[in-house]
Amino acid sequence: MVSNPVVLILGAGPRIGASVAEKFASIGYKVAVASRNGTGTKTANGFLSLKADFTKPDSIPALFNAVKTEFHASPSVVVYNAAALTNPPDKDSIFSTSAESVALDLNVNTISPYVAAQEAVNGWQTLPAETKKTFIYTGNIMNIAIVPMPLMLDLGMGKSASAFWIGLADAMYSAKGFR
Ligand SMILES: NC(=O)c1ccc[n+]([C@@H]2O[C@H](COP(=O)([O-])OP(=O)(O)OC[C@H]3O[C@@H](n4cnc5c(N)ncnc54)[C@H](OP(=O)(O)O)[C@@H]3O)[C@@H](O)[C@H]2O)c1
Numbered sequence: 001m002v003s004n005p006v007v008l009i010l011g012a013g014p015r016i017g018a019s020v021a022e023k024f025a026s027i028g029y030k031v032a033v034a035s036r037n038g039t040g041t042k043t044a045n046g047f048l049s050l051k052a053d054f055t056k057p058d059s060i061p062a063l064f065n066a067v068k069t070e071f072h073a074s075p076s077v078v079v080y081n082a083a084a085l086t087n088p089p090d091k092d093s094i095f096s097t098s099a100e101s102v103a104l105d106l107n108v109n110t111i112s113p114y115v116a117a118q119e120a121v122n123g124w125q126t127l128p129a130e131t132k133k134t135f136i137y138t139g140n141i142m143n144i145a146i147v148p149m150p151l152m153l154d155l156g157m158g159k160s161a162s163a164f165w166i167g168l169a170d171a172m173y174s175a176k177g178f179r
Contacts, residue, residue, distance in 0.1 A: 004029075004071075005028070006071045006076060007024040007029045009079045010078070010113070013035060016081055020079055032071070033049055057114075079135075079138070080116050083155060084104070084109055085151060097154070102154055106157060106158050109161070135178070142159045143159050143162075
């Protein structure tokens with residue numbers, strides 16, 4: 001492992017995101033976090049805080065560029081932790097949710113993490129072979145179980161689709177040491 005590896009956490013709120021950021025910092029990582037409340041500055045504990053909106057997948061590459069500019073290295077670990085769901089206007093009908101809402105939530109749950117993985121893998125080509133390279137996506141139970149609540153529509157669609165592409169990527173890249 002290089003002396004100061006970098007972790008980028010996409011979607012770092014007060015629960016899982018904050019704990020993961022603290023954990024990586026405690027084992028010597030330089031930490032960048034991104035969310036809608038990001039400031040574009042360093043936090044009190046030295047994390048680079050970036051403003052991001054994952055409903056817009058084309059905004060992802062700029063985040064990786066900002067990390068490289070700040071830390072002079074690509075992140076060897078990327079954690080995609082954001083998620084989105086929409087309350088159906090009719091709480092008893094999954095089909096009362098508009099297609100536009102479904103698409104925006106799919107961007108957050110599936111397309112933006114896919115773009116983040118593209119960026120991560122591109123950045124990993126620039127890192128030493130011995131550096132451990134990992135992409136982590138925070139999932140839930142919904143790729144293996146149907147939770148029968150209309151509220152879960154967008155979350156379940158997105159987590160399930162992401163479970164597929166991440167499984168495919170793992171099958172293609174694990175022999176290279178990318179996980
Ligand atoms: N909490 C649970 O019980 C649970 C259970 C199973 C799985 N999970 C999964 O765990 C992950 C983290 O959940 P958590 O509740 O612990 O959250 P968290 O780590 O406290 O925060 C995630 C952060 O993502 C950011 N985010 C959300 N939408 C965004 C968007 N469109 N653009 C940019 N940033 C966005 C939000 O920050 P901003 O408001 O600043 O944007 C939010 O605080 C999720 O993927 C969730 O599905 C959670």
